[in-house]
Amino acid sequence: MSKIVDAATAVASIPDGSTVGCVGVIGWVTPDALLKALGERFRKTASPKDLTFYFPVGTGDAQGIRRMDHVAQEGLMRRIVGGSYINPVDPTTGKRPELMRLIRENRIEAYSWPIGATMHWLREVARRSPGYMTRIGLGTYIDPENGGGKFTERAQDNLVRRIDFEGQSYLFYPTWKLDTVFIYASSADEEGNLSFENEALVSSNIALILAAKAHGGRVIAQVRRAVPHGTRPASEVRIPGMFVDAVVVDPSMMMTTDVKFEPAYFGGERVPLSQLPPIPMSADKVVALRASKEVRKRELSIFGFGAAADVPLVMAEQGVFENGSLKDYWFTTEHGSYGGIVMSGWQFSANLNPDAILDGVYQFDAIDGGLCRFAALAFAQFDRGGLVNVSKFGVANPGAGGFIDIAENAERLVFTGTFTTGGLDVAFADGKLRIVKEGKVRKFVNKTEHITYSVIDGVKRGQTARVITERAVFEIAAEGLILTEVAPGIDVRRDVLDQMEFAPWKVADDLKLMDEAFFLDMPCQARAS
Known part of the structure; x- marks a missing residue:
C-alpha cells in the first residue's frame, strides 16, 4: 500500500x-x-x-x-x-x-x-x-x-x-x-x-x-x-x-526564502560568479572587506551568519577567485556545504556552486574535531572580561546556533560587526569614514547580557582572535583588547574610546590606519585595481 x-x-x-x-x-x-x-x-x-x-x-x-x-x-x-x-x-x-x-x-x-x-x-x-x-x-x-x-x-x-x-x-x-x-x-x-x-x-x-x-x-x-x-x-x-x-x-514548496528552485545550490549546474550582484556600500561591507584580509588559501574557513558571511562575496566581487582560483579557498558553514561561495542573508547556510555536502551531524564532527581552523563570526556584545554574546540581547533571543562549537575549536577567530547598532548611519568620501549618526546601542559593554563564548579563555589556550568593525580593529590578548587599527577620518577618542563602556587594555603604540581602499564607494573590482 x-x-x-x-x-x-x-x-x-x-x-x-x-x-x-x-x-x-x-x-x-x-x-x-x-x-x-x-x-x-x-x-x-x-x-x-x-x-x-x-x-x-x-x-x-x-x-x-x-x-x-x-x-x-x-x-x-x-x-x-x-x-x-x-x-x-x-x-x-x-x-x-x-x-x-x-x-x-x-x-x-x-x-x-x-x-x-x-x-x-x-x-x-x-x-x-x-x-x-x-x-x-x-x-x-x-x-x-x-x-x-x-x-x-x-x-x-x-x-x-x-x-x-x-x-x-x-x-x-x-x-x-x-x-x-x-x-x-x-x-x-x-x-x-x-x-x-x-x-x-x-x-x-x-x-x-x-x-x-x-x-x-x-x-x-x-x-x-x-x-x-x-x-x-x-x-x-x-x-x-x-x-x-x-x-x-508538495511540488510547490520553496527551496528557501526568495528561491523557488536553483540547481547551483546543490551542484546541479554552475553559476558564473560574475552574475553575483555587488554588495551595496555600507558599514557591513567595510567590515567584510577588512575581514577578507584574514582569509588564507587552502585553510578550511567557516563563516557564521551576519557580516561574516559577506566575506566570500566581497572576495568574489574583487575578482580573487578568477582563473580557477576559487578551488584554492576552502569555504564552509555549520550546515555542511563545502566549496563554492558562502551566501549571506536569507540564502545563508548553503553555498553557491558547492563541491560537496555533508550530513549535519558529520559536519559538527568536523567542527568539533578542529578541522575548521579559521572562523569568521558575528558578535552582538563584547565585554571587558573578554566574553562575547550573540545568543540573547535586548528583545532578540536567537540562541547560539553553531557559534559555540565553531569558536571553541577554531585556531584563528575573527569577530565581525558594526561598532554600535540601532540607527548607525555612516558616509564615505575620499577613502574616509564619517559617522553621520551614532548607533543608539553600544556593543562594547561592561558585562554581556548572555555568555556565548569566552574569547579570553580561548586566547589562553592558544587561539588568536581579532574584532573587526567598520571603524576599528582590535587584537585580543590574555589581558584584554588592544586597539591596533582605526578607519581614516575617525577620531579615536570621540568615535572609538568614548563609544565603549570600558577602556581597552591598551592602544597600540604603532596604531595603524585601515586601508583607505575599504572606504571607497565604488565596485570592489575597481577598488582592487
Missing part, C-alpha cells in the same frame, strides 16, 4: 503531550506543509495539545516561509528546544515572529542548545544511550551554572547537567524520545524510499529519522515529487522506505 498521503492525514494521529522533531535550516530543507497542517489541526480542533517541539536548527523565516511560527500557538506548544531561533522584523507587518512573542512573554517553556549539541544528541538518542557528554559550552549560557539554556521562567526542568568524569567537568544532555519527526527530501517512491538529489543541505534529516525509529516513533516526510519504485539507483536513496511511515508530496 502506498505511503503517500495528504498533509492533514499525515499529522492527524499525533497525540496530545507527544514530542515532535523537525528538520530545517532557516528556509532550507524545511517541511512547511507539515508544520502548517499541524498548526491548522490545532486551530480547528484544539488538538493535539501540550506538545514538545525539537528543532535542531531554527527553521523558517517567520515571513514567507513561516515554519516554526505555524506551531507557535499557546496550548499546542508547551515546550520548545531549539538550536537557534528566527528573530527578524517582518518588513510588511513590523512584527517579530510569534514564537519570539511567546518566549518574551513567558508563555511556553523555551530552551536553547548549541547546534553541535542538538545534532550530536540525536545520535545518542538513536543509539539509546543515556545521553550526550561534551566539554564544549562549559562556562557559557548552556552551562547549568549560567542558566542551562533556559530562555523562559517556565523552563524549570534541567535538560542539561554538569557532571564530573575522571577528574574533569562535562556537560551532559540526557536523552529522551521523539514520538514523531518531520523531515524533508527531494523524492520519494510509494514505499517511502527517500533521496536528496535536489537539496542544498541534508542537515539533521538522517539523525532525526534514526532517533525516532530507535524508540518506536513515526517518520513523516515532505518531498518535492513522487517517483516510481526502482527508478533511482540505490546509491542515491539515502533513507530506506522501511524507516518512513508517511510521505506528503
Whole structure:
C-alpha cells in the first residue's frame, strides 16, 4: 500500500503531550506543509495539545516561509528546544515572529542548545544511550551554572547537567524520545524510499529519522515529487522506505526564502560568479572587506551568519577567485556545504556552486574535531572580561546556533560587526569614514547580557582572535583588547574610546590606519585595481 498521503492525514494521529522533531535550516530543507497542517489541526480542533517541539536548527523565516511560527500557538506548544531561533522584523507587518512573542512573554517553556549539541544528541538518542557528554559550552549560557539554556521562567526542568568524569567537568544532555519527526527530501517512491538529489543541505534529516525509529516513533516526510519504485539507483536513496511511515508530496514548496528552485545550490549546474550582484556600500561591507584580509588559501574557513558571511562575496566581487582560483579557498558553514561561495542573508547556510555536502551531524564532527581552523563570526556584545554574546540581547533571543562549537575549536577567530547598532548611519568620501549618526546601542559593554563564548579563555589556550568593525580593529590578548587599527577620518577618542563602556587594555603604540581602499564607494573590482 502506498505511503503517500495528504498533509492533514499525515499529522492527524499525533497525540496530545507527544514530542515532535523537525528538520530545517532557516528556509532550507524545511517541511512547511507539515508544520502548517499541524498548526491548522490545532486551530480547528484544539488538538493535539501540550506538545514538545525539537528543532535542531531554527527553521523558517517567520515571513514567507513561516515554519516554526505555524506551531507557535499557546496550548499546542508547551515546550520548545531549539538550536537557534528566527528573530527578524517582518518588513510588511513590523512584527517579530510569534514564537519570539511567546518566549518574551513567558508563555511556553523555551530552551536553547548549541547546534553541535542538538545534532550530536540525536545520535545518542538513536543509539539509546543515556545521553550526550561534551566539554564544549562549559562556562557559557548552556552551562547549568549560567542558566542551562533556559530562555523562559517556565523552563524549570534541567535538560542539561554538569557532571564530573575522571577528574574533569562535562556537560551532559540526557536523552529522551521523539514520538514523531518531520523531515524533508527531494523524492520519494510509494514505499517511502527517500533521496536528496535536489537539496542544498541534508542537515539533521538522517539523525532525526534514526532517533525516532530507535524508540518506536513515526517518520513523516515532505518531498518535492513522487517517483516510481526502482527508478533511482540505490546509491542515491539515502533513507530506506522501511524507516518512513508517511510521505506528503508538495511540488510547490520553496527551496528557501526568495528561491523557488536553483540547481547551483546543490551542484546541479554552475553559476558564473560574475552574475553575483555587488554588495551595496555600507558599514557591513567595510567590515567584510577588512575581514577578507584574514582569509588564507587552502585553510578550511567557516563563516557564521551576519557580516561574516559577506566575506566570500566581497572576495568574489574583487575578482580573487578568477582563473580557477576559487578551488584554492576552502569555504564552509555549520550546515555542511563545502566549496563554492558562502551566501549571506536569507540564502545563508548553503553555498553557491558547492563541491560537496555533508550530513549535519558529520559536519559538527568536523567542527568539533578542529578541522575548521579559521572562523569568521558575528558578535552582538563584547565585554571587558573578554566574553562575547550573540545568543540573547535586548528583545532578540536567537540562541547560539553553531557559534559555540565553531569558536571553541577554531585556531584563528575573527569577530565581525558594526561598532554600535540601532540607527548607525555612516558616509564615505575620499577613502574616509564619517559617522553621520551614532548607533543608539553600544556593543562594547561592561558585562554581556548572555555568555556565548569566552574569547579570553580561548586566547589562553592558544587561539588568536581579532574584532573587526567598520571603524576599528582590535587584537585580543590574555589581558584584554588592544586597539591596533582605526578607519581614516575617525577620531579615536570621540568615535572609538568614548563609544565603549570600558577602556581597552591598551592602544597600540604603532596604531595603524585601515586601508583607505575599504572606504571607497565604488565596485570592489575597481577598488582592487
